[in-house]
Amino acid sequence: MKHLIDIKNLTTDDINQILARAGEFEKGIRKSNHINAHVATMFFENSTRTKMSFEMAINKLNARKYDFCAQTSSLNKGEDLYDTINNLSAIGINAVILRDSSDTLIKELSEKKYYEPISFINAGSGIAAHPTQALLDFYTMKKHFFDLANRVIVIVGDIAHSRVARSNIELLKRTGAKIRCLAPEYFVGEKIEGVEYYTDLKIAFEEADIIMALRIQKERIQEHVNFEDYIKNYQITRENLPYAAFLMHPGPINRGIEIESEVLEMQNAKTILTQARNGVFIRMAILDMLLSAQGL
Amino acid sequence: MKHLIDIKNLTTDDINQILARAGEFEKGIRKSNHINAHVATMFFENSTRTKMSFEMAINKLNARKYDFCAQTSSLNKGEDLYDTINNLSAIGINAVILRDSSDTLIKELSEKKYYEPISFINAGSGIAAHPTQALLDFYTMKKHFFDLANRVIVIVGDIAHSRVARSNIELLKRTGAKIRCLAPEYFVGEKIEGVEYYTDLKIAFEEADIIMALRIQKERIQEHVNFEDYIKNYQITRENLPYAAFLMHPGPINRGIEIESEVLEMQNAKTILTQARNGVFIRMAILDMLLSAQGL
Amino acid sequence: MKHLIDIKNLTTDDINQILARAGEFEKGIRKSNHINAHVATMFFENSTRTKMSFEMAINKLNARKYDFCAQTSSLNKGEDLYDTINNLSAIGINAVILRDSSDTLIKELSEKKYYEPISFINAGSGIAAHPTQALLDFYTMKKHFFDLANRVIVIVGDIAHSRVARSNIELLKRTGAKIRCLAPEYFVGEKIEGVEYYTDLKIAFEEADIIMALRIQKERIQEHVNFEDYIKNYQITRENLPYAAFLMHPGPINRGIEIESEVLEMQNAKTILTQARNGVFIRMAILDMLLSAQGL
Numbered sequence: 001m002k003h004l005i006d007i008k009n010l011t012t013d014d015i016n017q018i019l020a021r022a023g024e025f026e027k028g029i030r031k032s033n034h035i036n037a038h039v040a041t042m043f044f045e046n047s048t049r050t051k052m053s054f055e056m057a058i059n060k061l062n063a064r065k066y067d068f069c070a071q072t073s074s075l076n077k078g079e080d081l082y083d084t085i086n087n088l089s090a091i092g093i094n095a096v097i098l099r100d101s102s103d104t105l106i107k108e109l110s111e112k113k114y115y116e117p118i119s120f121i122n123a124g125s126g127i128a129a130h131p132t133q134a135l136l137d138f139y140t141m142k143k144h145f146f147d148l149a150n151r152v153i154v155i156v157g158d159i160a161h162s163r164v165a166r167s168n169i170e171l172l173k174r175t176g177a178k179i180r181c182l183a184p185e186y187f188v189g190e191k192i193e194g195v196e197y198y199t200d201l202k203i204a205f206e207e208a209d210i211i212m213a214l215r216i217q218k219e220r221i222q223e224h225v226n227f228e229d230y231i232k233n234y235q236i237t238r239e240n241l242p243y244a245a246f247l248m249h250p251g252p253i254n255r256g257i258e259i260e261s262e263v264l265e266m267q268n269a270k271t272i273l274t275q276a277r278n279g280v281f282i283r284m285a286i287l288d289m290l291l292s293a294q295g296l
Numbered sequence: 297m298k299h300l301i302d303i304k305n306l307t308t309d310d311i312n313q314i315l316a317r318a319g320e321f322e323k324g325i326r327k328s329n330h331i332n333a334h335v336a337t338m339f340f341e342n343s344t345r346t347k348m349s350f351e352m353a354i355n356k357l358n359a360r361k362y363d364f365c366a367q368t369s370s371l372n373k374g375e376d377l378y379d380t381i382n383n384l385s386a387i388g389i390n391a392v393i394l395r396d397s398s399d400t401l402i403k404e405l406s407e408k409k410y411y412e413p414i415s416f417i418n419a420g421s422g423i424a425a426h427p428t429q430a431l432l433d434f435y436t437m438k439k440h441f442f443d444l445a446n447r448v449i450v451i452v453g454d455i456a457h458s459r460v461a462r463s464n465i466e467l468l469k470r471t472g473a474k475i476r477c478l479a480p481e482y483f484v485g486e487k488i489e490g491v492e493y494y495t496d497l498k499i500a501f502e503e504a505d506i507i508m509a510l511r512i513q514k515e516r517i518q519e520h521v522n523f524e525d526y527i528k529n530y531q532i533t534r535e536n537l538p539y540a541a542f543l544m545h546p547g548p549i550n551r552g553i554e555i556e557s558e559v560l561e562m563q564n565a566k567t568i569l570t571q572a573r574n575g576v577f578i579r580m581a582i583l584d585m586l587l588s589a590q591g592l
Numbered sequence: 593m594k595h596l597i598d599i600k601n602l603t604t605d606d607i608n609q610i611l612a613r614a615g616e617f618e619k620g621i622r623k624s625n626h627i628n629a630h631v632a633t634m635f636f637e638n639s640t641r642t643k644m645s646f647e648m649a650i651n652k653l654n655a656r657k658y659d660f661c662a663q664t665s666s667l668n669k670g671e672d673l674y675d676t677i678n679n680l681s682a683i684g685i686n687a688v689i690l691r692d693s694s695d696t697l698i699k700e701l702s703e704k705k706y707y708e709p710i711s712f713i714n715a716g717s718g719i720a721a722h723p724t725q726a727l728l729d730f731y732t733m734k735k736h737f738f739d740l741a742n743r744v745i746v747i748v749g750d751i752a753h754s755r756v757a758r759s760n761i762e763l764l765k766r767t768g769a770k771i772r773c774l775a776p777e778y779f780v781g782e783k784i785e786g787v788e789y790y791t792d793l794k795i796a797f798e799e800a801d802i803i804m805a806l807r808i809q810k811e812r813i814q815e816h817v818n819f820e821d822y823i824k825n826y827q828i829t830r831e832n833l834p835y836a837a838f839l840m841h842p843g844p845i846n847r848g849i850e851i852e853s854e855v856l857e858m859q860n861a862k863t864i865l866t867q868a869r870n871g872v873f874i875r876m877a878i879l880d881m882l883l884s885a886q887g888l
Contacts, residue, residue: 048370074640079844090865252375344666548671
């Protein structure tokens with residue numbers, strides 16, 4: 001593994017290795033020291049969880065962290081992003097954690113030539129992919145259910161604009177889980193193979209083991225959205241949430257939109273913070289593998 | 297001690313322990329290693345001294361530092377601040393150093409439930425409290441005068457909007473010091489018990505051991521202020537500064553407003569930078585105590 | 593050496609020591625540990641290479657890094673920059689790396705008195721000086737050519753606004769190199785002694801060993817510039833670049849303006865990234881010397 005761009009590029013072996021290593025970091029039985037590795041975060045979109053979690057992973061691996069700040073960089077002097085990263089590689093940055101609004105930029109960048117080897121890690125690319133989120137979600141589900149085959153997983157909300165949904169589905173399709181997408185027509189987007197689509201919450205939630213809510217991403221939605229209609233028909237509430245269901249959400253939550261605020265006080269909602277917690281171990285595992293592959 | 301929110305919440309024992317520990321850090325006879333502690337600064341108001349001083353304290357304790365940048369965080373996606381901090385706790389942040397324009401926010405946040413234990417440290421809350429500033433001022437005064445009982449301390453300037461004044465008075469009231477507040481009517485605010493109020497500089501400065509100037513905080517003043525009048529009657533000058541008085545100021549100084557610029561070249565003004573210096577030891581002591589209480 | 597302000601202030605001994613030490617850091621035969629040193633970057637102008645390179649140098653020396661962010665500092669409350677830095681010195685910052693649009697500010701600041709010793713390092717001052725860039729360029733040229741006496745070095749572009757050109761010329765004049773400046777009249781500026789001026793690219797490039805392109809700094813140019821004319825007559829292209837010439841550029845490159853984009857794929861252009869790489873060793877050497885001089 002040289003980069004982490006998309007779940008699609010990962011072999012089953014890669015995935016198993018990431019999960020195993022994350023488990024070892026969680027249990028404290030793996031210690032890695034990457035004191036000679038220099039890792040830069042490069043976030044062109046807002047972030048709290050993903051960025052802080054990567055920063056903590058870098059620190060726990062004892063690597064050196066750098067924050068590339070677009071606002072005060074030479075990109076403002078007209079420098080090409082490829083040239084910027086090529087310079088970072090020459091300066092000695094070994095890995096770049098990139099979040100950007102483009103679906104394809106990170107893939108294109110990762111295929112170019114650099115002065116020194118540099119690994120790209122996708123921290124969210126447009127509406128296309130968010131592989132570390134999918135992997136931490138997967139880790140969280142597997143820890144609870146062990147085997148996901150035949151488990152009913154309902155993904156609820158704005159599937160159309162969700163890189164989280166896309167990366168999760170990519171991963172879940174490999175497990176034999178029953179993947180349902182619940183969304184009003186205006187949030188369905190291009191239909192994905194291997195997924196069942198629902199528009200009725202009650203029917204979709206029947207026999208659900210896991211309910212994965214998505215954030216309504218106001219910043220990505222161009223169309224006019226009827227929030228009242230969405231809340232009325234698709235909000236997860238104390239009433240409609242199945243008693244034993246495992247509730248997930250990638251964060252940040254719009255309280256009172258995709259989830260009724262009081263639901264967050266329920267036992268089911270504890271998972272959401274456990275996702276955030278597990279993200280650190282997954283990101284440690286990925287960085288550890290990529291840096292080790294570079295001999296660092 | 298679980299949090300540091302306000303001087304009011306501290307026992308005399310707490311205060312003595314903070315001062316003693318700060319003294320040990322200053323002398324270099326206490327070494328603490330908090331390599332497994334993760335501390336985030338979260339500043340919603342501008343800062344140089346307080347922020348840099350906390351960053352240095354974190355480094356000297358060998359803890360890991362994180363800067364939560366509101367501008368690039370998920371707060372911009374509409375996330376609730378409590379949810380943000382709860383996620384930080386899940387990710388592994390052990391302490392949050394918060395500066396905000398609200399008088400009460402930090403207290404409210406500190407009383408909520410979190411996924412993992414997290415300590416709150418007040419780095420300035422509205423016009424209500426700035427406990428680390430008061431403690432470093434106290435430490436600076438005690439080092440010079442040893443006992444503050446019956447010492448005359450004059451606090452000059454915009455008492456009404458000053459969290460520094462409020463926290464200092466809270467602390468000084470415990471010592472038997474004679475606390476005077478010197479301010480024009482428009483800067484008096486709600487009167488505080490145990491303090492004598494003056495409007496005449498000459499009278500207030502009589503027998504003063506310590507003169508503590510406050511910053512005129514243009515950003516907090518809504519009313520029309522007559523700066524000419526203030527400068528004429530309340531500016532500290534080479535002429536009116538008592539020869540032996542110890543001059544203090546929390547910084548940043550508006551040169552030529554609360555203090556005549558040339559005064560800053562005088563021996564009396566050296567204290568002001570000593571305050572900045574001492575802030576590091578006080579903040580090390582507080583972090584050391586809070587992190588140790590968490591077993592870190 | 594107490595500060596690094598301008599090449600002019602360096603003795604030949606200083607320069608030799610910087611280069612020698614940089615070479616030792618590059619070869620890995622010098623290890624320095626400045627764990628007790630606290631170094632702040634203070635950039636009032638955009639930067640990628642210089643800032644990241646200094647950050648890496650700080651990390652590799654095991655010193656502590658601080659980023660002073662003007663936007664969230666007390667400068668916004670009206671604090672004087674000298675007062676800010678004096679406070680940083682009191683807090684314990686040992687060195688400040690400053691980039692600013694003023695030609696003279698850093699010199700003035702370095703001559704003032706501070707609470708504790710503090711070293712100033714110029715990371716670019718207006719159009720006056722960029723000494724670490726000149727030193728890394730010099731290091732890069734010396735590694736390739738060993739002796740620069742009688743070498744023909746052509747500096748091309750906007751000499752008038754270039755602090756890089758000014759610092760490089762200052763250094764090259766000491767070596768016996770033949771320094772040529774190639775620029776249209778509107779980019780010549782005040783002529784510098786010891787330099788030959790050319791307006792014809794073909795003639796200037798004759799027998800050139802090194803071609804050092806400068807960035808067209810749109811942010812510093814007040815006058816109307818005819819870019820079409822510049823590109824037509826002064827752009828470095830696959831056609832006009834002498835076969836064996838060593839091509840240099842301080843970055844960031846405006847592709848298609850000072851250099852034809854395709855030239856950057858040629859072997860000659862590899863030097864440009866090597867400059868970025870070498871910058872880390874030069875900055876390590878300078879920091880190492882300044883911090884050691886403070887006993888850190």
